[in-house]
Amino acid sequence: MATQTEPSPQRVPLSKERVLRAAIDLADTEGLGTLTMRRLAQELGVEAMSLYYHVANKEELLDGMVDVLGTEINERVEQIEEASDWKTAMRDRILTARKVMMLHPWAPTVLESRTNMQLSIILYFEALLGLFRKGGFSYDLAHHAMHALGSRALGFTQELFDPGEDSGDDDSMAMLEQMADQLPNLVGMLMEITHDGPEDTLGWCDDQTEFEFGLDLLLDGLDRTLHKT
Amino acid sequence: MATQTEPSPQRVPLSKERVLRAAIDLADTEGLGTLTMRRLAQELGVEAMSLYYHVANKEELLDGMVDVLGTEINERVEQIEEASDWKTAMRDRILTARKVMMLHPWAPTVLESRTNMQLSIILYFEALLGLFRKGGFSYDLAHHAMHALGSRALGFTQELFDPGEDSGDDDSMAMLEQMADQLPNLVGMLMEITHDGPEDTLGWCDDQTEFEFGLDLLLDGLDRTLHKT
DNA sequence: ACCTGAACACCGTTCAAGT
DNA sequence: ACCTGAACACCGTTCAAGT
Numbered sequence: 446m447a448t449q450t451e452p453s454p455q456r457v458p459l460s461k462e463r464v465l466r467a468a469i470d471l472a473d474t475e476g477l478g479t480l481t482m483r484r485l486a487q488e489l490g491v492e493a494m495s496l497y498y499h500v501a502n503k504e505e506l507l508d509g510m511v512d513v514l515g516t517e518i519n520e521r522v523e524q525i526e527e528a529s530d531w532k533t534a535m536r537d538r539i540l541t542a543r544k545v546m547m548l549h550p551w552a553p554t555v556l557e558s559r560t561n562m563q564l565s566i567i568l569y570f571e572a573l574l575g576l577f578r579k580g581g582f583s584y585d586l587a588h589h590a591m592h593a594l595g596s597r598a599l600g601f602t603q604e605l606f607d608p609g610e611d612s613g614d615d616d617s618m619a620m621l622e623q624m625a626d627q628l629p630n631l632v633g634m635l636m637e638i639t640h641d642g643p644e645d646t647l648g649w650c651d652d653q654t655e656f657e658f659g660l661d662l663l664l665d666g667l668d669r670t671l672h673k674t
Numbered sequence: 675m676a677t678q679t680e681p682s683p684q685r686v687p688l689s690k691e692r693v694l695r696a697a698i699d700l701a702d703t704e705g706l707g708t709l710t711m712r713r714l715a716q717e718l719g720v721e722a723m724s725l726y727y728h729v730a731n732k733e734e735l736l737d738g739m740v741d742v743l744g745t746e747i748n749e750r751v752e753q754i755e756e757a758s759d760w761k762t763a764m765r766d767r768i769l770t771a772r773k774v775m776m777l778h779p780w781a782p783t784v785l786e787s788r789t790n791m792q793l794s795i796i797l798y799f800e801a802l803l804g805l806f807r808k809g810g811f812s813y814d815l816a817h818h819a820m821h822a823l824g825s826r827a828l829g830f831t832q833e834l835f836d837p838g839e840d841s842g843d844d845d846s847m848a849m850l851e852q853m854a855d856q857l858p859n860l861v862g863m864l865m866e867i868t869h870d871g872p873e874d875t876l877g878w879c880d881d882q883t884e885f886e887f888g889l890d891l892l893l894d895g896l897d898r899t900l901h902k903t
Numbered sequence: 904a905c906c907t908g909a910a911c912a913c914c915g916t917t918c919a920a921g922t
Numbered sequence: 923a924c925c926t927g928a929a930c931a932c933c934g935t936t937c938a939a940g941t
Contacts, residue, residue: 458925481914494927495924592884630816663891666892670891687905687906720906720907724905727906
């Protein structure tokens with residue numbers, strides 16, 4: 446059945462496309478830390494050095510990953526039916542971008558380590574900017590707005606210190622009480638937070654609430670600034 | 675003159691303190707990329723392995739650097755005479771923290787890579803929280819507020835993609851005009867921005883303006899939320 | 904108590920060579 | 923055109939040993 450030039454079981458040749466997909470897959474499932482050239486090659490059933498035929502170096506690999514992420518975001522974002530007011534239109538867009546970001550835990554770290562903008566991301570920002578303009582923003586105010594949103598424009602905030610597991614258990618609660626005199630406010634706050642909602646405080650949901658709170662604070666503020674001047 | 679136990683030219687023994695100071699110095703001047711255990715040891719006139727007597731591993735080294743940074747911030751922040759309203763009190767505090775942060779370009783990256791909170795940083799947040807409480811915030815609203823501020827509470831925002839040098843020169847301006855039809859808004863904005871203020875657009879100053887704009891947007895928004903409910 | 908030498912298990916990357 | 927083997931210059935870190 447096989448034609449004469451078929452050499453081996455999996456003979457699909459490598460391509461930049463395939464390398465990037467595999468890199469994203471690996472980073473998604475095993476974490477950014479295990480994304481090494483050697484491991485990635487292994488995943489593709491190839492020697493590490495073969496990758497360099499399709500990608501100049503690791504930086505270009507990471508750039509490429511960001512670019513397909515951006516493309517993925519743009520595809521999803523284009524399917525939104527655009528709200529008439531700029532604020533909810535922008536809110537919808539950003540929350541959609543966030544949904545894609547959540548699928549790729551490596552994205553925040555990699556995005557912030559980039560030194561080159563990728564086209565797909567530029568296009569995403571161009572569209573956001575268009576929304577601002579349609580809403581009546583001057584270029585100057587839109588520029589401030591983009592800076593104020595920062596990474597939130599792409600749907601994420603890089604948390605300082607993720608506390609990990611030890612938030613609600615008995616051990617850490619006991620420790621908290623010990624520190625109560627030196628850190629009255631922090632302890633007071635944590636006691637109330639952890640006491641209140643043990644059901645829906647499941648990491649993602651919680652972060653989502655905080656993200657939307659911060660986003661709305663900024664969007665509302667921008668809207669007010671817009672109508673003030 | 676020398677006492678009998680003086681062994682050699684520089685005989686000051688290593689200490690965790692000295693290791694951390696040297697690490698901060700090295701990262702400040704040469705960048706985080708050149709802060710390796712081997713290079714740090716060399717800076718201290720010692721073999722790389724000697725460091726491990728004072729510091730468990732590199733993570734602990736970075737933790738330590740963050741802790742002295744936090745201490746430095748707290749010292750500066752305590753000298754502020756506190757404004758009567760919470761908003762300017764918090765604004766002053768955060769902008770003071772920012773002044774310290776600006777001296778340590780590695781700080782944002784390292785802070786966001788930490789997994790353990792350092793005491794000095796906890797104390798900084800405790801104080802911020804105290805300001806919120808004094809201003810009349812519930813624990814719940816203060817909690818939202820801290821999340822909304824994010825890294826801005828410590829005086830920095832991690833920029834996505836720093837464009838580097840190629841912002842205002844003739845080459846990039848020519849490129850911009852070529853892309854004008856695909857990226858009308860982005861090009862329009864950049865043309866206006868780079869056209870407007872070539873004098874005071876000196877990197878730091880510019881970032882400072884954007885930082886304060888975003889900060890005030892958030893603080894004003896929080897103030898409004900506070901007085902609404 | 905404090906520091907060192909030699910070694911290990913990793914990195915990304917170059918380069919000449921194979922098919 | 924596409925892939926590989928061997929090697930280089932780096933990492934962080936362990937461990938037994940020196941003073």
